[in-house]
Amino acid sequence: MAQQQNPFLLAADNSPALLPLLRENPALASAQDEHGYSLVHAAASYNHLDLLRTLVREFHVDVNLKDEDNETSLFFVETLEAAKALVEELAADARHRSSEGLTAREKIEADGDFPAVAAYLATVVRNNSDESVESVAAATIPDVINPPPEGMKLTVGTMNEAEHVPSQADPEFRRRIEELARRDDFETPTGQADLRRLVEDAIMGQGLGDGRNVRPKRA
Known part of the structure; x- marks a missing residue:
């Protein structure tokens, strides 16, 4: 053979x-x-x-x-x-x-x-x-007031895409969410940690329109 x-x-x-x-x-x-x-x-x-x-x-x-x-x-x-x-x-x-x-x-x-x-x-x-940014940006402040339990990953798609942004939604918060979602490392632990910090800022009333740069420093 x-x-x-x-x-x-x-x-x-x-x-x-x-x-x-x-x-x-x-x-x-x-x-x-x-x-x-x-x-x-x-x-x-x-x-x-x-x-x-x-x-x-x-x-x-x-x-x-x-x-x-x-x-x-x-x-x-x-x-x-x-x-x-x-x-x-x-x-x-x-x-x-x-x-x-x-x-x-x-x-x-x-x-x-x-x-x-x-x-x-x-x-x-x-x-x-960019295709996923719309679903992230469509999240309302009430949608993110209750963050997921510690350790749960928050990614594009965890927010309700069917929700509409209310007129009172802070445009600065929306801009920063869009900017974060466009990053190459958005789905990595670093990107997810930055998203959680941004949400926490929103909950505490900080970092929305106060001119503070929330973009993390690159190594």
């Missing part, structure tokens, strides 16, 4: 032998090597977009499959086309963070090799944040 070909090498080469092999043994489509590297990572890295689409759509491979560094295929893209295919067609998570705490955009930006990809991913994250 002939030895089975290495699917990772076939994916890197975009070999026509790969898909027949996967159709004979579909489990190989989601296989990962000893470092967690997968066929999805390879297809994204080598810009084999048709293969990438096939893996996700036909073989139902998780587009956010993670390697040993908790990095998805989005961390490996080198072209704008691959980044767009992952995000816009296959719903890859552009906000996912690696073991180092970096998003794909932050890692690519730090490496400095593919600035167009980093710029695109920055736009994606910003636009996603």
